[in-house]
Amino acid sequence: MIKLEHIGIAVKDLEQSIPLFETLLNTPCYKTEIVESEQVATAFFQKGESKIELLGNLAAGGVIEKYLEKKGEGIHHLAFAVSDIRAEMTRLAAAGFQLLQTEPKRGADNKWVCFLHPKTTNGVLIELCQEIAD
DSSP: OOEEEEEEEEOSOHHHHHHHHHHHHTSOOOEEEEEGGGTEEEEEEEETTEEEEEEEEOSTTOHHHHHHHHHOSEEEEEEEEOSOHHHHHHHHHHTTOOBSOSSOEEETTTEEEEEEOGGGTTTOOEEEEEEOOO
16 A cells, blocks of 8 residues: 545435535535446545545445435545555455445446455444556
């Protein structure tokens, strides 16, 4: 793992949360994006090396809706940048971590992603992410 890439925060209302975080972080949202496969709307903020990703529900039954019903608003996941996502997935699976995907999938912010089940990471949802080469 290279570094903490971003912190994902689940929010009930993305449109209301964007200006709140712009004020809190004293920086504009630099990107919004829809991840159709997960029915998630995202908004990104960058402050120095640190990034925050707000996650809002896009449609009924989406993964964020389920998360909000169970846990409420707050930190959803920690994302770590990796240089070779497949190699990292193999390493972590061999070490006993449960992967939620068998293959990386396209995520937000031009990344390949894979999540680790929180049952094997002390209750924290971990995302591995690798920049997609153009």
